[in-house]
Amino acid sequence: MSEDTLWTALADPHRRAIVGLLLTRPRPVGEIVDACGLSQPSTSKHLKVLREAGLVRVRQDAQRRVYALDPAPIAELDAWLAPYRRLWNRSLDALGRRLDETTYDPEEPPSKPKD
């Protein structure tokens, strides 16, 4: 799984919306279609991209296919982000803020990552 595949998968706002949907719970395709307002084929294609990026897995339930989030690739993003996060914390520090630098804990309520 190239890092590029992961970035490309997440570059699309519809796909980020899908990923955000799956953050709540696994969902069958039909539900995702309704939620993101695309046609079913388009949605299926986006799901394929997400699958190939390793971001989602599929479980077959009769005729339905239930997609669930796979959190592993997120770790990759997190690792990529790490050096920048240090820089970011430093500049916040330079601005006189008081932030716990040892553990990132943005106490954001899980607001819907919908774009």
Added chain:
Amino acid sequence: MSEDTLWTALADPHRRAIVGLLLTRPRPVGEIVDACGLSQPSTSKHLKVLREAGLVRVRQDAQRRVYALDPAPIAELDAWLAPYRRLWNRSLDALGRRLDETTYDPEEPPSKPKD
């Protein structure tokens, strides 16, 4: 600055490379051109995208333009990542004992594009 602009900017590997270069220190355009092996116009265009995404700032030094990383948008990414990171940490915890790959897509041909 839409979140989409940020993702689009980072979706390109060359731009991620530029951002990685600037992580070390600010650099003039010529240095970036040499480092990423692109033509000067292409590099300038990538820098423009990064600029419009707020990822870099420019300081003018005589004829040169020195680009520096702006860590602020990274915080945005970090915030987006937060809910997923929590999920990831949870599953790491759950996997601490037994890791079993559940049903994955079995009819996926191994045709992976190169990195």
Added chain:
DNA sequence: CCTGCGTATGCCTTGACGGGAATATAACCA
């Protein structure tokens, strides 16, 4: 079997993106 439902795939068009070459702009210097 055949049929209906849910999902995936192929084909086609359109629009955006990336690259190079040429050119424009800006700053410095003589």
Added chain:
DNA sequence: TGGTTATATTCCCGTCAAGGCATACGCAGG
């Protein structure tokens, strides 16, 4: 002023991705 360096912008083209439509595939029930 004119020339040189450093960077930005324009034009053109090839490629690729996204979307819709039609269709094919897989699964369950009669």
